[in-house]
Amino acid sequence: NAGVTQTPKFQVLKTGQSMTLQCAQDMNHEYMSWYRQDPGMGLRLIHYSVGAGITDQGEVPNGYNVSRSTTEDFPLRLLSAAPSQTSVYFCASSRLTADNGYTFGSGTRLTVV
Amino acid sequence: AQSVTQPDIHITVSEGASLELRCNYSYGATPYLFWYVQSPGQGLQLLLKYFSGDTLVQGIKGFEAEFKRSQSSFNLRKPSVHWSDAAEYFCAGSGGTSYGKLTFGQGTILTVHP
Numbered sequence: 001n002a003g004v005t006q007t008p009k010f011q012v013l014k015t016g017q018s019m020t021l022q023c024a025q026d027m028n029h030e031y032m033s034w035y036r037q038d039p040g041m042g043l044r045l046i047h048y049s050v051g052a053g054i055t056d057q058g059e060v061p062n063g064y065n066v067s068r069s070t071t072e073d074f075p076l077r078l079l080s081a082a083p084s085q086t087s088v089y090f091c092a093s094s095r096l097t098a099d100n101g102y103t104f105g106s107g108t109r110l111t112v113v
Numbered sequence: 114a115q116s117v118t119q120p121d122i123h124i125t126v127s128e129g130a131s132l133e134l135r136c137n138y139s140y141g142a143t144p145y146l147f148w149y150v151q152s153p154g155q156g157l158q159l160l161l162k163y164f165s166g167d168t169l170v171q172g173i174k175g176f177e178a179e180f181k182r183s184q185s186s187f188n189l190r191k192p193s194v195h196w197s198d199a200a201e202y203f204c205a206g207s208g209g210t211s212y213g214k215l216t217f218g219q220g221t222i223l224t225v226h227p
Contacts, residue, residue: 033214033215040122041219042119042203042218043157043205044217045215045216058214090157092215101159101162102147102159104149104156104157105156106155106156107156
């Protein structure tokens with residue numbers, strides 16, 4: 001099925017550990033982004049990319065790294081996990097013109113202990 | 114700065130009553146505007162979107178929204194709410210220097226009483 005696929009769905013990390021959240025889309029969308037969702041704060045943009053090899057910071061980029069080596073994949077790396085990074089993470093993609101809206105993945109629930 | 118604001122954190126309505134969820138935006142030019150719905154533990158589903166043209170936009174599940182430039186608003190409405198509409202609703206916008214960056218409001222939780 002076409003769409004945005006996120007893995008894993010759930011993850012528990014210890015403080016200081018690193019990990020990568022995976023995001024893949026098969027719609028040939030140029031634009032991909034990562035959001036974190038925390039209660040009462042909506043979704044906040046972490047990093048985004050407008051195409052392979054191009055990434056930029058969003059509203060809350062500290063503690064996260066991204067790369068975009070292909071159009072399809074946009075992994076999010078937590079360098080040294082902290083309890084403040086406990087959240088639900090969503091990946092989204094769209095055409096660059098955004099005229100078809102944004103497609104979201106089903107989310108990754110991350111707990112850092 | 115570009116922003117989207119949802120003034121109501123939590124709204125409670127009775128089943129069958131009408132619904133209006135408020136959304137205000139702040140953009141230099143006319144933004145793209147969206148409404149998403151999220152059920153507990155689920156992802157986000159697009160209800161409707163506004164890009165240009167007709168200011169009254171129809172969406173899925175019987176929802177509609179009206180773009181009002183003079184009030185910088187994009188309120189979501191439904192004439193008769195069903196218990197299955199209970200969820201969290203997010204208004205979002207993109208525009209200005211980058212139509213790719215989507216900015217979300219804080220969300221409105223809708224509770225429906227039988």
